[in-house]
Amino acid sequence: MDSPTSETSSPPPAPSGPFVGAIDEGTTSARFIIFRAGTDEIVCYHQIEVESIFQKEGWCEQDPMAIMNTVNECIAGACKKLVALGGKVKEIITIGITNQRESTVVWDRHTGQPLVNAIIWLDNRTTSTVEELLETIPNNARNINYLRPLCGLPLSPYFSGVKLRWLRDNVPVVSQAMEKGTAMFGTIDTWLMFNLTGGKDGGVHKTDVTNASRTMLMNIETLQWDPNLLKFFGLPKTILPEICSSAEFYGSIAQGVLKGTSISSDLGDQQAALVGQQCLAKGQAKATFGTGCFLLYNTGSSIVHSGHGLLTTVGYQLGRKATPFYALEGSVSIAGAAFNWLRDNINLIQNSGQIETMASTVDNSLDVYFVPAFNGLYAPYWNQDARGVICGLSEETTSEHIVRATLEAVCFQVRDILDSMHKDCKIPLAKLMVDGGMTVNNLFLQLQSDLVGIQVLRAKIAETTALGAAMAAYKAVESRYQMDAPLSKSGPREAIKPQISATDRNLRYQKWKMAIERSLNWETSTFPQGEREAFDGA
Numbered sequence: 001m002d003s004p005t006s007e008t009s010s011p012p013p014a015p016s017g018p019f020v021g022a023i024d025e026g027t028t029s030a031r032f033i034i035f036r037a038g039t040d041e042i043v044c045y046h047q048i049e050v051e052s053i054f055q056k057e058g059w060c061e062q063d064p065m066a067i068m069n070t071v072n073e074c075i076a077g078a079c080k081k082l083v084a085l086g087g088k089v090k091e092i093i094t095i096g097i098t099n100q101r102e103s104t105v106v107w108d109r110h111t112g113q114p115l116v117n118a119i120i121w122l123d124n125r126t127t128s129t130v131e132e133l134l135e136t137i138p139n140n141a142r143n144i145n146y147l148r149p150l151c152g153l154p155l156s157p158y159f160s161g162v163k164l165r166w167l168r169d170n171v172p173v174v175s176q177a178m179e180k181g182t183a184m185f186g187t188i189d190t191w192l193m194f195n196l197t198g199g200k201d202g203g204v205h206k207t208d209v210t211n212a213s214r215t216m217l218m219n220i221e222t223l224q225w226d227p228n229l230l231k232f233f234g235l236p237k238t239i240l241p242e243i244c245s246s247a248e249f250y251g252s253i254a255q256g257v258l259k260g261t262s263i264s265s266d267l268g269d270q271q272a273a274l275v276g277q278q279c280l281a282k283g284q285a286k287a288t289f290g291t292g293c294f295l296l297y298n299t300g301s302s303i304v305h306s307g308h309g310l311l312t313t314v315g316y317q318l319g320r321k322a323t324p325f326y327a328l329e330g331s332v333s334i335a336g337a338a339f340n341w342l343r344d345n346i347n348l349i350q351n352s353g354q355i356e357t358m359a360s361t362v363d364n365s366l367d368v369y370f371v372p373a374f375n376g377l378y379a380p381y382w383n384q385d386a387r388g389v390i391c392g393l394s395e396e397t398t399s400e401h402i403v404r405a406t407l408e409a410v411c412f413q414v415r416d417i418l419d420s421m422h423k424d425c426k427i428p429l430a431k432l433m434v435d436g437g438m439t440v441n442n443l444f445l446q447l448q449s450d451l452v453g454i455q456v457l458r459a460k461i462a463e464t465t466a467l468g469a470a471m472a473a474y475k476a477v478e479s480r481y482q483m484d485a486p487l488s489k490s491g492p493r494e495a496i497k498p499q500i501s502a503t504d505r506n507l508r509y510q511k512w513k514m515a516i517e518r519s520l521n522w523e524t525s526t527f528p529q530g531e532r533e534a535f536d537g538a
Ligand SMILES: Nc1ncnc2c1ncn2[C@@H]1O[C@H](COP(=O)(O)OP(=O)(O)O)[C@@H](O)[C@H]1O
Pocket: 026, 027, 028, 029, 289, 290, 291, 292, 335, 336, 337, 338, 339, 340, 352, 353, 355, 356, 436, 437, 438, 440, 441, 444
């Protein structure tokens, strides 16, 4: 008979399939996660950081080959771990892809090689392109919302169409390839899919409705490339991928450990998180706090055009014949990235583990307000000329106050967005599902609840983005799968409730708005009449 000791030390049972894999290619890292099919149970995963290249002020690029190699390494690493656990790779029945959105890749159809580095969504080089495009709007209207009725988006450096136009105007190898018909464009999902399915030797050229809805080139109603939008941006249709639904057969992996496995889903990462959070009914909303913060509100099958600075985007379409679901989105470009700045540029912190400890040593931010508008402000302001400000510094201010003010900055930006959503949709949101790297921070979630006056519900697992892609991929191969059925780790989520008074909350929000005023239009601000000469002469 076995002794109790040998019983407790017996190895855990080998994981059994079926499994579904998900590639999550984010701004700061790529990962491949293997889930037990139809559940939120992570069997194993592999994650690797991806380097960003900052060639000039405001530019942000990544090497497309490095992105692809990293993803391949993640797939190989996770499959190796699966085998080490006693699982079988052949039980991975399908995989899905989710990705940082808007980031733009152009490559050569014949060689499969990128023509330039990927321009990452955060990149701000195209502010002058936006200016030039504004000039072309009839009646000298210069209206950033001119294209909203067609694509749901304001003109901003954020979106792929503007980045593609910049490439056309500034990189001869790209404009020549566009003319010759040898250029292929894709967001990161498309680039990965092309390479995974064979690259220049028969790789597919496809994207999904959620990623396409971030280009400014897709018509939000027809879900097809729009000739008027292509004309506005001066871009040829030949470079564009086929638009598919978010859950269908895309192609099969051509080589490597997963050779022959199907790719069955594709969603932009924020839309994937909406699915992974099971915000599948009209009126449900989630916020993901990673590099940036993205709040998506499910508007069902209705297209709601925002009058208050939000984006109209496709939430998901789970099958070729399925009804597309739409969302209103509030995008904030700098959330967790503000802490990377505190760490890398200012040396105020050494690691993210310190953030909560430092911010908790003080009771409040001592009236310090930090607007991290490093690359302008996205929703609801869409002010590309805004720049960061820290207001309210005094002799008593310490680094702890600044760290706390940085957490509060993310919370106030969420309040800006929720106020817009309330105005657009009329119904105030009672609770907000949250996920992403920042949500490990308990103080942050309490501040979020306090400063917005809303119940905050933390996701059961951190990897909701990958989960959403895995759920959609499983749906494509198993039509009986109910995506709103409880996931294995479901049960009540941790709820964080507001603890400060409405008066306190509103006073602090008013001060935030004053700080916002100081950051807007900084790049284009001019000296009052006569003072420029005095300054120059000084
Ligand atoms: N404890 C923490 N408190 C606040 N922010 C954090 C904490 N831990 C990580 N972060 C931030 O979260 C971000 C990483 O989250 P993640 O969801 O992995 O991002 P992404 O998907 O954009 O790559 C980083 O910008 C980091 O600064």
